[in-house]
Amino acid sequence: MPTTTELILLALVWLVYFLIHSLLASLWVKRMLAQNLPAVMPWYRLLFNLLALLLILPPLAMLWFYRSDPLWQWQGAMAWLAYALMILAVAGFIWSMRYYDSKAFLGILQLRRRQQDIEDQEQLHISPLHRFVRHPWYSLGLVLIWTQEMDPARLISALIITAYLVLGSRLEETKLLLLHGDLYRYYQQRVPGLIPRPWRFLTRKQAERLLAGKEL
Incomplete structure (x- = not known):
């Protein structure tokens, strides 16, 4: 069992990683x-x-x-559900x-083109999954994180990674709003961020019209 000091150190290393990444x-x-x-x-x-890896x-x-x-283990039907969700997530x-x-x-394309600007690297893209959640x-x-069995180190890591994904999605959207303006703002209004909701999504035709600027 890791000590409290070791868990704090693990948390700090994750925080430094995500700070540099952001x-x-x-x-x-x-x-x-x-x-x-x-x-x-x-x-x-x-x-x-490469640096992220x-x-x-x-x-x-x-x-x-x-x-x-x-700290806990999935048992019985919950274990089968957890495994099924893991497989679906990997397949997704x-x-x-x-x-x-x-x-x-x-980054191979940017290197091949000798691309020096930054805006072209941030194209708005709406794949089938993007029609249901923005990220x-x-x-x-x-x-994948929360279907795992959790020991103390995994739980600390899961909490920090979850917090980063929530905060990171907000930071990413601030950047996308600067780049795409009303186009992305409209997309935000129609599609949830991280948790799908049956009443908020785009059909394929709506996504195509949005990217063409016809839904604004």
Whole structure:
């Protein structure tokens, strides 16, 4: 069982990771680099992804070393439900990838084009899952997190990651509002952020009309 000091240290490492991640994803940092170091911009997305992978290794390693007996375990029908939700979440991630430009997501496209501006890297995209929630990957991530059995280290990590996904979605939307204005504001009014609601969604035709600017 990890000590209180170890759990606090784990929480701090997660917080530092998310602080750096949010800062590097901000428009302020991108604009500063575009103005002062434009040669870096074609590499920015690729370097951002590599740094994110590198920096997440310490909290994941701590999570592994601090593993202990679970605080709770899913039993019976709840266990089957948890496993089913996990499988659906993973399948949702895999299925949704077909609606993303993987080269742009990884940063390969920006490097190939020698792209130095920042706005073109933030295109508004409404995939099938985006018609039901504005941040489908965050929603699927929350499902994966909270269907796990929890020991103290996992619970601390789950709480911090959840808080970051909620706060991070708000910060991301502030950026999207600056880039897309009324288009994104209308989208916010029609589609929930993280938790799907049966009465708030866009049909495929409505999403197409919105992206074409005809729903405003």
